[in-house]
Structures are given as structure tokens and as C-alpha cells.
Amino acid sequence: MRKVNKWIPIGIIAALIIALPTVWILYEKKKEADRQDLIHMGDKLRVTMDEYKETETRLKGNENLAREYTDLMSSVLDGKVKVADVREEVCGMEKELMELYPTIYMEPSSVCGP
Numbered sequence: 001m002r003k004v005n006k007w008i009p010i011g012i013i014a015a016l017i018i019a020l021p022t023v024w025i026l027y028e029k030k031k032e033a034d035r036q037d038l039i040h041m042g043d044k045l046r047v048t049m050d051e052y053k054e055t056e057t058r059l060k061g062n063e064n065l066a067r068e069y070t071d072l073m074s075s076v077l078d079g080k081v082k083v084a085d086v087r088e089e090v091c092g093m094e095k096e097l098m099e100l101y102p103t104i105y106m107e108p109s110s111v112c113g114p
Contacts, residue, residue, distance in 0.1 A: 062100050069093040073109065087112070 072090055075081045083090075091112035098105040 065093060066097060066101075069097055 069090070072081070072086060072093070076083055076086065076090070090109075094105065094108060094112050098108070
């Protein structure tokens with residue numbers, strides 16, 4: 001028969017005695033951190049929702065500006081409105097649109113051209 005070293009079971013028991021409280025403490029810290037995250041989630045959601053609403057408002061304004069510009073330019077091209085009457089307004093709108101959408105409006109129109 002083989003002789004079992006008496007220190008092996010004692011070592012295993014000592015490791016368990018040390019490991020169990022350590023694991024328990026880590027578990028409790030993680031649980032508390034998750035609880036705090038849930039408590040403060042509402043604040044983060046409110047901030048994110050406010051940012052979303054601001055962006056949505058800005059985009060709607062940009063869309064309205066683009067629509068107004070397109071309608072105005074169409075009326076100029078159709079001859080319903082004279083260029084001299086709306087030149088300043090069109091050029092201001094065009095400048096804003098070129099800043100907002102540089103990939104779409106790359107060059108000034110013939111009305112506001114150089």
C-alpha cells in the first residue's frame with residue numbers, strides 16, 4: 001500500500017479556507033458595482049436622450065434649409081423669381097449648406113459663383 005502524504009489534504013483545506021472568502025469578497029464587489037451602474041443608468045440615458053433630441057432638431061433644421069434652398073433655386077431656374085431679388089438669401093443658404101454637406105455641395109452655383 002502506498003503511503004499518502006498527510007500535508008496534501010491540509011494544503012487543500014488551507015487553500016479553500018483562503019480562496020472562498022476571497023471569491024466571496026470579489027463577488028460582492030462586482031455585485032455592488034453592477035447595482036451602482038443600474039442606479040446611475042437613468043442619468044446616462046437622460047443625457048443620451050437630450051443629445052439625441054438636439055441632434056434630431058439640428059438635422060431637421062438642416063433638412064428644412066436644404067429643402068428651402070432647393071425650392072428657391074427651382075423657382076429661380078423656372079423663371080418664377082428673379083435672381084437679383086433673392087441672390088443674397090440664396091448665397092447665404094448655399095454657404096451654410098456647403099459647410100454642412102461638403103460632399104454634396106462642393107462648388108457654388110452659377111448664381112453665387114465666383
